[in-house]
Amino acid sequence: MPPRVDPVLTTSELPAKADVVVIGGGIVGASTALFLAERGVSVVLCEKGAIAGEQSSRNWGWCRKAGRDHAEIPLAVESLRLWEGMNARTNAETGFRKTGIVYLCNTSKEAAQREDWLAQARSYQIDSRLIGAEEIDRLLPGSSCRWPAALYTPGDGCAEPEKATSAIANAAFREGAAILERCAVRGLETSAGAVSGVVTEKGPIRCRQAVLAGGAWSRLFCGNLGVELPQLKLLGSVLRTGPVEGAPDRVVGADDFAFRKRLDGGYTIARRNANVAELAPDSFRLFFDFIPALLTQWHELRLRVGRRFLEEWRIPRRWALDAVSPFETVRTLDPAPSLSILDEGSRNLDRSFPAFRDMKVVERWAGLIDVTPDGVPVISEVPSLPGFFIASGFSGHGFGIGPGAGHLMADLVMGKTPIVDPAPYRYQRFANASGRGLFAR
DSSP, X not given: XXXXXXXXXXXXXXXXXXXXXXXXXXXXXXXXXXXXXXXXXXEEEEOSSOTTOSGGGTSOOEEOOTTOOTXXXXXXHHHHHHHHTHHXXXXXXOOOBOOOEEEEESSHHHHHHHHHHHHHHGGGTOOOEEEEHHHHHHHSTTOSSOOSEEEEETTOEEOOHHHHHHHHHHHHHHTTOEEESSOOEXXXXXXXXXXXXXXXXXXXXXXXXXXXXXXXXXXXXXXXXTOXXXXXXXXXXEEEEOOOTTOOSSEEEOSSOEEEEOTTSOEEEEOTTOEEEEOOHHHHHTHHHHHHHHHHHGGGEEEEOOTHHHHHHHSOXXXXXXXXXXXXXXXXXXXXXXXXXXXXXXXHHHHHOGGGGGOOEEEEEEEEEEEXXXXXXXXXXXXXXXXXXXXXXXXXXXXXXXXXXXXHHHHHHHTOOOSSXXXXXXXXXXXXXXXXXXXXX
16 A cells, blocks of 8 residues: 555646646655745646655655765755755645664674765765764664664654655645646647647646656656656665554664654664666666666665566557657556565564564555666756756655755756756766767766
8 A cells, every 4th residue: 555645735727838847746846846936936746646646655754964975965965954944834744853863884894884985975064973882772772783883963864755745745836836636748849949838638838948857757758758868767665663662763774674763653664775676678778877886786686577577668668749648547656565575674673673573564565766877866957958857866865855956956947056066966977979878977
């Protein structure tokens, strides 16, 4: 059963025109719409299914700076600043709490790796630090293990995925944004080589700028435009428990489990470093793009051959704008979770924190994570198509850095001074001389 997302205010009529159309109603799309609307920009947010119906409500809920790719740290810092004020900004409960995040180390080798990351991250003046066994025991009482070290970031925290995107979308609506559910965008119209509008299943909307925040669907959308976006999907599985007595309140990640306490007193639990990579046609089309990532992250992936290969093989890669698109055929990606991975994560957690041995599992779900070859998102205009922007490929980090990403995208669309340096997220880093879109950072 997928998570139950808070209701969203929506628009009944399709606007004839707007300054900007945002395609995709996850947290990045909703945040982009909010920051544009707050500045008086006319914006329409189109979602083919339901707001936050896919990965934006199915993730762990972590909001962190700790352990980020160094290219993402500035965006993570700004996102945490925005998260801290998000309840007040949206006049709603997003679930954000500054709980602190603890990354536990099993071995001295892991501790050394965390220390190496910290040495490079200190230039960003973040509050992460390496702590020893005694401080870990104080922060995380009830563990049956003696952890030699941990990376502790007190300024990090978590929010509730079932609440946050809805709160942000509702705030955008109140600022004047039009929010449309079950309104798939089939493609773009152009004039003189630039964006002049979008075509939805309900009709056209004239605009000069369009932002694609389509998550796992973004590569397919781009392909119909002739825009190459190297992006694959990973399956992440999560479970939710009822209240657990005596378990730590902080957000915790170890090598083989992760958990956080929820507002309802239960816990969100996952098996860390274990995502399913189900082979699909794009796995072979993008093989050379992803070789570097595959070599370094092989131990984190569970390769699988299943029905998704045939399902994606049958999906049209090209369609006319007056024809039904794949986004109308499948409104929501709702994959089955990997029960074996969840069971494995639960057993690992039980051994380390006995309070979880009697936990009651309430729900299990899964989502498809949009990943890029370098694990860093694209937040950028596409130079070959002026007026077309992409905010996708967040590689499992989109929820935590969603507010900052939305702010950055709004800055780029409006030509304002960006909240952070946008260079690490440029689309052009994937283009090489042959035009095949191979990874060339």
